[in-house]
Amino acid sequence: xxxxxxxxxxxxxxxxxxxxxxxxxxxxxxxxxxxxxxxxxxxxxxxxxxxxxxxxxxxxxxxxxxxxxxxxxxxxxxxxxxxxxxxxxxxxxxxxxxxxxxxxxxxxxxxxxxxxxxxxxxxxxxxxxxxxxxxxxxxxxxxxxxxxxxxxxxxxxxxxxxxxxxxxxxxxxxxxxxxxxxxxxxxxxxxxxxxxxxxxxxxxxxxxxxxxxxxxxxxxxxxxxxxxxxxxxxxxxxxxxxxxxxxxxxxxxxxxxxxxxxxxxxxxxxxxxxxxxxxxxxxxxxxxxxxxxxxxxxxxxxxxxxxxxxxxxxxxxxxxxxxxxxxxxxxxxxxxxxxxxxxxxxxxxxxxxxxxxxxxxxxxxxxxxxxxxxxxxxxxxxxxxxxxxxxxxxxxxxxxxxxxxxxxxxxxxxxxxxxxxxxxxxxxxxxxxxxxxxxxxxxxxxxxxxxxxxxxxxxxxxxxxxxxxx
Ligand code: G6P
Numbered sequence: 001x002x003x004x005x006x007x008x009x010x011x012x013x014x015x016x017x018x019x020x021x022x023x024x025x026x027x028x029x030x031x032x033x034x035x036x037x038x039x040x041x042x043x044x045x046x047x048x049x050x051x052x053x054x055x056x057x058x059x060x061x062x063x064x065x066x067x068x069x070x071x072x073x074x075x076x077x078x079x080x081x082x083x084x085x086x087x088x089x090x091x092x093x094x095x096x097x098x099x100x101x102x103x104x105x106x107x108x109x110x111x112x113x114x115x116x117x118x119x120x121x122x123x124x125x126x127x128x129x130x131x132x133x134x135x136x137x138x139x140x141x142x143x144x145x146x147x148x149x150x151x152x153x154x155x156x157x158x159x160x161x162x163x164x165x166x167x168x169x170x171x172x173x174x175x176x177x178x179x180x181x182x183x184x185x186x187x188x189x190x191x192x193x194x195x196x197x198x199x200x201x202x203x204x205x206x207x208x209x210x211x212x213x214x215x216x217x218x219x220x221x222x223x224x225x226x227x228x229x230x231x232x233x234x235x236x237x238x239x240x241x242x243x244x245x246x247x248x249x250x251x252x253x254x255x256x257x258x259x260x261x262x263x264x265x266x267x268x269x270x271x272x273x274x275x276x277x278x279x280x281x282x283x284x285x286x287x288x289x290x291x292x293x294x295x296x297x298x299x300x301x302x303x304x305x306x307x308x309x310x311x312x313x314x315x316x317x318x319x320x321x322x323x324x325x326x327x328x329x330x331x332x333x334x335x336x337x338x339x340x341x342x343x344x345x346x347x348x349x350x351x352x353x354x355x356x357x358x359x360x361x362x363x364x365x366x367x368x369x370x371x372x373x374x375x376x377x378x379x380x381x382x383x384x385x386x387x388x389x390x391x392x393x394x395x396x397x398x399x400x401x402x403x404x405x406x407x408x409x410x411x412x413x414x415x416x417x418x419x420x421x422x423x424x425x426x427x428x429x430x431x432x433x434x435x436x437x438x439x440x441x442x443x444x445x446x447x448x449x450x451x452x453x454x455x456x457x458x459x460x461x462x463x464x465x466x467x468x469x470x
Pocket of ligand 1: 010137138162308
């Protein structure tokens with residue numbers, strides 16, 4: 001069946017649930033992306049192509065809550081080389097300021113190309129004449145061009161959810177030109193921040209030699225590609241509603257109680273990733289307790305670390321590092337029944353996250369580099385009483401919008417300590433002044449607005465080009 005809108009992303013928006021009888025069923029994952037795109041998918045008879053996780057082969061297309069999903073299988077080797085290898089041990093660290101050293105392996109690149117090819121083939125088969133195809137993220141940067149070769153009639157959009165690095169770092173990549181050309185297959189390329197779009201345009205000029213003007217690239221065949229910022233957001237109203245519900249309020253109170261009703265709760269929620277700066281933030285908190293700025297009765301730190309990419313070496317090393325640090329800090333600072341840090345290596349449903357956000361007085365988001373960071377925005381959306389403090393890294397995309405947070409440089413431990421302490425001591429009036437402003441920003445720029453603005457822009461640019469052509 002041909003569809004007017006095709007979403008192409010490395011993952012399908014579902015989680016696999018294995019029942020007692022061993023049978024697999026699917027549950028919709030709670031991600032913001034799918035809820036944002038859902039109305040457009042329904043209206044445009046949309047379909048979503050992606051990997052459902054695992055190595056199961058020959059999966060049939062299926063429907064969940066009326067959404068058409070087309071699973072694309074990966075072999076164990078493709079998972080190792082395309083997903084864990086090129087996507088998450090080459091591109092991920094390279095695009096995040098080389099926080100870890102990227103590995104370059106030619107076999108990984110070959111697998112990345114093959115998997116991208118398969119995604120492009122599927123999308124080409126599913127798209128109706130003149131359809132819109134929206135490709136997502138760093139795992140699939142070759143798809144736009146591969147798709148255009150097969151289907152020049154399509155409107156192709158690409159959105160990068162993670163940072164796009166400065167030329168000085170991107171140039172390390174042995175396949176830099178292929179990646180740039182892959183992306184240029186799109187009509188519109190969306191980034192989180194204007195700086196990332198500028199990095200891209202500059203690289204295209206330098207490395208591919210195309211003419212550029214502001215946010216446009218002029219290709220030799222007359223086609224124009226636009227690169228611009230579309231900062232992603234969350235379902236703000238959905239989070240607010242959840243946070244306002246009775247069960248979540250009760251759960252938040254129960255969490256505080258279980259922690260011994262401390263005066264203040266610090267909270268970190270991250271995928272367990274070396275870009276997130278978990279180690280440095282826990283050290284900063286630990287030093288504040290050690291130096292008696294507050295005691296573990298006054299302030300505890302709850303750190304949720306969601307398991308992620310556990311087969312990739314850097315992630316294993318990080319896990320061991322964090323385990324060791326938490327053990328040491330609790331050993332040095334904790335009292336009986338009062339650990340300094342409550343460390344949870346687990347993922348939680350949205351309701352529990354909302355309860356944690358409501359329970360926490362100070363949210364600590366200190367990545368070394370982050371495309372956006374939706375946790376920061378979720379915290380703000382859940383602070384329905386307009387209190388609570390956000391300590392936020394300058395190097396998260398969210399810092400561009402959430403100016404009233406306590407902004408920190410995560411490499412500066414003393415600076416972070418000062419910000420944590422300042423947030424800890426802040427007067428209610430100060431907290432509410434800051435939180436009100438941030439809540440207004442999030443309410444006005446939610447994920448629906450993000451998806452609409454990207455898709456409208458993709459359609460309009462097409463209209464412009466068509467008008468010029470005729
Ligand atoms: C980041 C990426 C996404 C990715 C997600 C989870 O947000 O931008 O593309 O899906 O992390 O990572 P995973 O490797 O589990 O898909």
